[in-house]
Amino acid sequence: MNKQLILKNRPVGMPTEDTWSLVESAIPEPKEGEVLVQTHYISLDPAMRxxxxxxxxxxxxxxLDDVMRAGTIGVVLKSNNHPNFNEGDVLTGWGGVQQYFTTNGEGHFKVDTSLAPMTKYIGALGMPGMTAYFGIQEVGKIKEGEVVLVSGAAGAVGSVVGQIAKIKGCTVVGVAGGPDKCKYVVETLGFDACVDYKNENLYTALKQNCPKGIDVYFDNVGGEILDAALSRIRRHARIVICGAISQYNETSVQGPKNYLSLLVNRATMQGMVVFDYADRYKEAAMQMGMWMMEGKLKTEEDVYEGIENFYETFTRLFSGDKRGKLVLKLIEE
Ligand SMILES: NC(=O)c1ccc[n+]([C@@H]2O[C@H](COP(=O)([O-])OP(=O)(O)OC[C@H]3O[C@@H](n4cnc5c(N)ncnc54)[C@H](OP(=O)(O)O)[C@@H]3O)[C@@H](O)[C@H]2O)c1
Incomplete structure (x- = not known):
């Protein structure tokens, strides 16, 4: 049987367990030109909210009543004359929160698991890594010697953003929740400093850690942290609006109060969507893979197990009770 997680209602505020329902159905048969894929891992992303x-x-x-969308990696169990994918191929794409699915292959890519384990292809070598790579370089336009501030610094995107900025010769300060995460960000990931937004006054801590101001702020969280960052930007600063997780469950979204700092500092604030860089993912994955092999880029996945535990795992994105890329293993061994 196939287990699938179905979206049953649209949450207001934080989703609850009954936002979704877990259903069982027969494993589907691939039609002519399709493949049947068994999902091994799904990616848990704040964007799901x-x-x-x-x-x-x-x-x-x-x-409503559709399978919950999710990035996936899995193995082709059966190919019904698919032109490119054969039994045993490992595919990453948008398989959704389900143990098996059929596809004509659109939006799915074959990956080589002899180069990196499956979970990396939905982490640093997948969507979050691509977001970091293009966001900090193409939108943040970092230059050697600049000061970069990154929120969500211990997370999937933020951890990679900060390390790329270090590779490129910037001074990098992270923002993360709690002393353990901040220690990890500095000692393991190699950031120059990290502000614990749960226990420190943001304005004072940013003044201490970015005494000359901030050239690039990579924003993953929005809200108060964006305002504090705006208060310390330098002339011609760039603010990359990648996400705003602090606002995703809010019924009334808080916009930036300190936005006039953009005017004073002739700064820019620009949104980005990773999909706009899809034709360059290969280039990014090759570079990131190289940095990983050279030990310059450290990446981590926090893996939980079982489609039944989807809700409990999903809530970790918002509680912060996880480190690195959050992944759910669906295959039962
Ligand atoms: N624009 C794009 O194309 C694109 C693509 C991918 C991701 N994103 C965005 O990038 C951001 C990071 O995504 P990710 O996958 O790397 O997630 P992640 O950082 O791995 O996980 C989310 C983290 O957000 C932090 N957080 C949760 N609630 C918070 C709050 N109220 N205030 C401050 N921090 C909070 C938690 O870390 P702490 O423990 O440190 O609080 C949590 O671990 C998200 O906003 C996501 O939507 C955008």
């Missing part, structure tokens, strides 16, 4: 809202976004919302 936005995909549940019935509002205009960069992709349509997940429809």
């Amino acid at each position: 936005g995909w549940m809202n019935d509002s205009k976004s960069y992709i349509p919302p997940v429809a």
Whole structure:
């Protein structure tokens, strides 16, 4: 049998367990030109919260009664004359929260698991890594010697952003929740400093850690931290609006109060969506793979198990009770 997680209602605020329902059905048969894939891992992404809202976004919302959208990696069990994919191939794409699915292959890519384990292809070599790579370089336009501030610094995107900025010769300060995460960000990931937003006064801590101001702020969280960062930007600073996790469950979103700092400092604030760089993912994955092999880029996945534990695992994105890339293992061994 196939277990699938179905979106049952649109949450207001933080989703609850009954936002979804777990259903069982027969394992589907691939039609002519399709493959049957068994999902090994799914990617847990903050964006999933936005995909549940019935509002205009960069992709349509997940429809009610549809399988919950998720990035996946899995193995082709059966190919019904698919032109490119054969039994045993490992595919990453948008398989959704389900143990098995069929696809004509659109939006799915074959990966080589002799080069990196499966979980890396939904982490640093997948969507979060691509976001970091293009966000900090193409939108943040970092230059050697600049001061970079990154929120969500211990997370999937932020941890990679900060390390790329270090590789490129910047001074990098992270923002993360709690002393353990901050220790990890500095001692393991090699950031120059990290502000614990849960226990420190943001304004004082940023003044201490970025005495000359901030050239690039990579924003993963929005809210108070964005305001504090705005208060310390330098002339011609760039603010990359990658995400705003502090606002995703809010019914009334808090916009930046300190936005006039953009005017004073002739600064820019620009949104980014990783999908715009899809034709360059290969280039990014090759560079990131190289940095990983050279020991310059450290990446970590926090793996939980079982489709039944989807909700409990999903909530970790918002509680912060996880480190690095959050992954759920679906295959039962
Ligand atoms: N624009 C794009 O194309 C794109 C693509 C991928 C991701 N994103 C965005 O990038 C951001 C990071 O995604 P990710 O996958 O790397 O997630 P992540 O950082 O691995 O996980 C989310 C982290 O957010 C932090 N957090 C949760 N609630 C918070 C709050 N109220 N205030 C401050 N921090 C909070 C927690 O870390 P602490 O324990 O440190 O609080 C948590 O671990 C998200 O906003 C996501 O939507 C955007």
